[in-house]
Amino acid sequence: MKVPLLDLKAQYDAIREDVIGAVIDVLEAQHFILGPKVAELEEQVARYSAAKWGIGVSSGSDALLISLMAFKVGHGDYVITTPYTFFATAGAVARLGATPVFADIDPRTYNISPDKIARAAKKIPEGRLKAIIPVHLYGQCCDMDAIMNIAREYGAAVIEDAAQAIGARDGKGRPAGSVGDTGCFSFFPSKNLGALGDGGMVVTSSDGLKERLGVLRAHGSSPKYYHKIIGGNFRLDAIQAAVLSVKLKHLDLWSEKRRENANLYNMLLAHAGVPVKTPYIEKGFRHIFNQYVIRAKDRDALMGFLREKGVGTEIYYPLPMHLQECFAYLGHKQGDFPESENAAAETLALPVYPELGSEAINYVVERIKEFYAA
Ligand SMILES: Cc1ncc(COP(=O)(O)O)c(C=O)c1O
Structure with missing residues (x-):
């Protein structure tokens, strides 16, 4: 008997017609970047995650990067996260010139330990702890109340790395991504909600962050061709969004x-x-x-x-x-x-x-x- 780790073909076979139909819709409309299909998915994922806004982005890695950019994390800043994660979590911090500070995990859940975060925070120069990134590893939420309390004490942002955890809930029934300032999802094909390529989303309930993330996603441009801040190309494709909307129903x-x-x-x-x-x-x-x-x-x-x-x-x-x-x-x-x-x-x-x-x-x-x- 052969048992693969993952069988995406089995999933595709079950929803083939709908996936092909969604792709054809985009081909007929010839609107490939952002647009109505992305807006629709943003609304659906935000609702699914009990957040006010969704901002479709190019990957889970970029969801983390753009969240940190929204908080102006850069040189001289420190961000606490777990050493036991996919590289993107710590990589996003380092790419912006900030210093990743690691806090060990709870050996039972593999999630970052709030006690270890509190200990790590004490060693950071005053006023320089800019953010905490808990990772809901394997699909189970971290202890968000404890983490939010520490973050508030230091005036730090909380960016939830929910790349592996869309639809997970904590003990209070709160969906992954809905408790921190932003929640970051990955639509990498092997995730529970996987695209036909790369894709991601940031969710937030802050109107201000929604605005800023939307501008950062398109090179910091607002209005078009006028740049008050430096962003990047972090946009989600319409084909990915259309297919993800089909899959979200399942x-x-x-x-x-x-x-x-x-x-x-x-x-x-x-x-x-x-x-x-x-x-x-x-x-x-x-x-x-x-x-x-x-x-x-x-x-x-x-x-x-x-x-x-x-x-x-x-x-x-x-x-x-x-x-x-x-x-x-x-x-x-x-x-x-x-x-x-x-x-x-x-x-x-x-x-x-x-x-x-x-x-x-x-x-x-x-x-x-x-x-x-x-
Ligand atoms: C915990 C974690 N963070 C971030 C990412 C990055 O997501 P992506 O591959 O969509 O860039 C992933 C997935 O690969 C992940 O598992």
Whole structure:
């Protein structure tokens, strides 16, 4: 049996006609950049995320970058984030000349620990902490109340990296992206809501930020050809927006199927007698399982064994940010963020996509049992 990590063809086959129809609509209209299709998606995603505004952008990475730009983050500024994330989170900070300051994760959720944020904030020169970027890793929200409290104390902005978490909710039922000053989504094809290429969105409930983000997205131009600020080309395409609007209608069902798959794994692994930890879910939170990530003894050997048996897995992420070569100038060393380092050595994402059947999940768990029985 072959069980890929993700099967986008299975999703496409189920909604083929609608996707093709949406693309044809844009071809007929010949309006490719921003325009009515993007405006429609912005409204839909904002509503879905309980925010007032959506600003469609070119990627999740650019959603983070433009949010930081909106807060004028630059040289001499500091931004606290997690070392255990995709590169884009810390990369956006460094690209603007600001200093990323890392705070270690809670080893249960893999999300940034508010206690560690508070400790890191104390060491930053007064008045220079400009923003905090919590990442809702794998599709589970961070402890946003605690993070908002710290941010308020320092007058810092909160930019939620919700790239993996569209539709996730915290214990108070608040959608990912709706609590901070801005929320950043990625529509990279492997996300729960994936485009036909790159795409992203910033959501916010601030009228002022909405204006500023809209201007920054188009080279800082307002009115056209007059530039009071420097922005960039961070626009979303109409084809991506039209297809995403089609897919958004299915998103809740797809995320529910991911949750069912996760529950089945949890149950089977609990009875399998293997040295594997299943994901920890905060009480009352809605995890949308962009990734189903276990913690496993002999992780690399398990990964190799599963590959041989036709099961696709991935490590998110093998090297924490503080140990990346490009951040050597920050002066970190092995041992600085032990929880992130341990997670990087032990975590493994298993296939969890919505179309995965229970037969495939049983197959994966049986192979895990086989590995540890040997
Ligand atoms: C946590 C996180 N942040 C940011 C990004 C960047 O998004 P994109 O690939 O759309 O630029 C991603 C996804 O790749 C991500 O997983």
